[in-house]
Amino acid sequence: MKEPFKWDDYSDQPALLQDKKYKKSMRKKERYSLIKTFFTALFILPVTLVAMPFIKRKQIDSSEFFCMGVDFQRESDLTLKIIHDFKIKRILVRIKLWEMDSLDELKDFLLKCPDKKVTLKIMQDREHVEDLELLENDLRTIFSSLDGLIDIYEIGSTINRSKWGFFSVNEYSNFYQRAYDLKMSEFPNITLIGSGVIDFEYHFTAHTLFNFFKYKYDGVASLLYVDRRGAPENMQMGFSLSDKIAYLSTMVWMSKKSKHALHITETNWPLSGTAPYAPTSEHECIDEESYADFMLRYHMLAFASQQVDSLSWHQLIAKGYGLIDNIEGMRYRPAFTTYKYMVQTLQHAQFLRLDITRDYYILQCLIDGQLLQIHWTLKPTTLKNEDFFTVYSRNGELITDETLNIGSSPLYIFITNATPKKVNCL
Structure with a gap:
């Protein structure tokens, strides 16, 4: 990644930005967008709250609701065996724009699971945020190479965390606009989802859904973590997980920029005693039995909302938060069996x-x-x-x-x- 951005291989995410002077200058540069975020949220969030009781429920296809996040470069043979054994219909994979040389490896992996519907999360770095010509060229390469293999493209991720490369919603909107323009001019049949806000920070979501950019989403992606609150039923500012989903779905329903489709493309709980592989501090970490319980209850609450089209668990194999612990060999955590039974029992549930x-x-x-x-x-x-x-x-x-x-x-x-x-x- 372009300096001062660095990738943390332990937790599979960017490292915290250490250059405080750079962060301050970038936020100052983007202050007008941040002001727009504030005033957009000041109007949209209360209106959304009032509209929540009138939200339209859908009938969610349970066979495509369950989605597993996998790393195509991590134990790929075992990964392929497990996702076929799970009989899960949808998987999510990630590609880093700064590692375009991995595209052929990704394609080979996808060719081995032709029966799966794939969501591809396209992760940005600062270079691609700044150089939109480079972004367009690399997106064109991805769309062309993976033609027919991808069901949904998620454009950008975690846009409200500066360590991921964006310092404002305007920067993200310019980024997404390039992808949307490319779709309209050259790839009209692909499906693009966006927004990509992490956690319960819907002021950013509001700005991505209500602005004057000339793009549309085929659905909204959300990284709806609740791990900092403990159990999924726990409240945050008076909102449980079910409330947060209803709130977000209402906002999507109100926006003319998006189809009424909502995909939670990343969520998990970090596991105690796994530092430095856990993506958060030990304070947010939980034991493996609680992890299995919370994971199952999160899925049940999201499914019961009948407003989430797909839910991607992050992820199958990871030392600090996966269903399989690969610190020393391959150890299947209790959540592995919990997830397998949940999917195989409920994938045709009404x-x-x-x-x-x-x-x-x-x-x-x-x-x-x-x-x-x-x-x-x-x-x-x-x-x-x-x-x-x-x-x-x-x-x-x-x-x-x-x-x-x-x-x-x-x-x-x-x-x-x-x-x-x-x-x-x-």
Whole structure:
């Protein structure tokens, strides 16, 4: 990456910018865009909040909802074997614009998984942000080389973090505009998504969706992390994960710049004791059992929103946050089995409803005509295992105990009776 930007190979992200003088000068240079971000958010965010109750729900295709982030340069043979074993239909891969020489390697990888729908996250560096001619040439090369292999192109990532190369929404909009113009002139059939804001910083999102640039999105990409708040149900400024999704979806729905499609293209929790591979400090890290629980509950809440078209878990193999730990060999973390059972159970599910009563959650859906309830609670309790229940743990293990312990680890309860009695906690 162009100095003073450096890539951190441990956490798979740019290193923090150490040149404070440079950061200050760049923010000063982009102050007018930052002012526009402020005033756009000042108007759009309250209006969006008022419009939230009127948001239109969709019927999400569960077979394409689940998406796994993979690194095509990391244990590629094992990666291909696992994603085929998962039977997952959608994967996300990343390419670095400053490593265009890896394009042929990426293409070879994609040719080995022709049955997968692929989202390609195109990651920027400062050189491509500044040199838009270079950006256009490299995008043209990517679009031409991978023609027919990519379902969705995500243009840019993490635009509200200066270490990723952008210092304002205007810089990102100029960047995305080049991709959009290239699509319209030479590649009309490709699908482009953008915005790429990380975390619950929707003032940046508002500016990407409400401005005077002449581009459109085929959908909005969000890196909706909630790891700094702990559990996915935890509040931030009065908003839970479900609220954040509804808020974002409403903003997308209101904007004339985007189709009403929302893709969460990156989220995870960092794992305790994995520094320097964890992408955050130890304060945000959690143990592996909590990681599996949080991951499953995040997916259930996002699926229940019926507003997220796809959710990409970041990622399959990573020392500090992956389903597989590759610090010493290949160690499959508990979340690996949790993810596999979730996808193979729910990839053809029809969502019915989500009930929440005093921090007790029941997600209900139909699978091949059979009712499935997924139970978890933030306040541990017990439930009688009824005759019409067939119960599995989060990892797919059959549970035959007369009393079910309901807690932070979700249970899958298949209802085998067409007209079951009302389920009551003990």
